[in-house]
Amino acid sequence: MVPRRIERLAGLAIQVVILCIFLVGVYTRNPSVVVNAVLALGATFLPAVLRRDWQIRLHPLFGLWLTLAVLLHAAGMLGPYNYIDWWDHVTHTLSATVVAAVGYVTARAVDEYTEAVYLPDRFMFVYILLFTLAAGVFWEVLEFGARLAAEAIGSEAVLVQYGLADTIVDLVFDTVGAVLVALFGAPPLADTIDSIRERLERTGP
Structure with a gap:
């Protein structure tokens, strides 16, 4: 099982990457990248909200699972969807x-x-x-x-x-x-x- 500390650090790293994708979208004036990066970044906070406010016990991998999914989607808007x-x-x-x-x-x-x-x-x-x-x-x-x-x-x-x-x-x-x-x-x-x-x-x- 992934320790909670490693999950938090990995989640933070993914959030930083998504933030960078957002900044690229702003710099290139690409609304699709900006909007999808904002939505993806918001989704990364969902596991913490469920745990803190709703007392929902989530498997340590679930947060990484979710954040990885939204990271790949946000990154895809930079070009991989078209070229890979x-x-x-x-x-x-x-x-x-x-x-x-x-x-x-x-x-x-x-x-x-x-x-x-x-x-x-x-x-x-x-x-x-x-x-x-x-x-x-x-x-x-x-x-x-x-x-x-x-x-x-x-x-x-x-x-x-x-x-x-x-x-x-x-x-x-x-x-x-x-x-x-x-x-x-x-x-x-x-x-x-x-x-x-x-x-x-x-x-x-």
């Missing part, structure tokens, strides 16, 4: 694992909190896939909308969408990320599920 074929595949797979993990721990915590809900393991596998793909479709719609909006006002798109073939490939790698969590995500996420269930018990009726 596999970059988009990696970012979609990593992001999909994060989304799948969120869907899994939320559903499983509710399942353990109330007897009114029963989610068998076979259903959970399908649920994780559908939840992740739904989020993936929503993201692709955002990309498409961002492109149309940028074309309408004559500016650079904040999110880039390369066509139907690219969308299908993105969803394939979203599925890969979901399957990885469905097959191997339960053990490292167990403590997080317990902490969410405990919070529901404290705040529930």
Whole structure:
């Protein structure tokens, strides 16, 4: 297990890199780099907020997992998305694992909190896939909308969408990320599920 101190130092290093990406975007007057860097930097603070304000116990690797995903996305806006074929595949797979993990721990915590809900393991596998793909479709719609909006006002798109073939490939790698969590995500996420269930018990009726 990664010690919390190493996790914090690695997270801080990633935040510094994202800040540098933001400054590059400002210097080059590239709004897509700036906006995505700001959103990525904000996302890196989410694990600390969940731990401090919501008392959610997260696996030490989760923070690095999330920050690495947003770092690769922010860095991709500098050019790798256009020049490195596999970059988009990696970012979609990593992001999909994060989304799948969120869907899994939320559903499983509710399942353990109330007897009114029963989610068998076979259903959970399908649920994780559908939840992740739904989020993936929503993201692709955002990309498409961002492109149309940028074309309408004559500016650079904040999110880039390369066509139907690219969308299908993105969803394939979203599925890969979901399957990885469905097959191997339960053990490292167990403590997080317990902490969410405990919070529901404290705040529930």
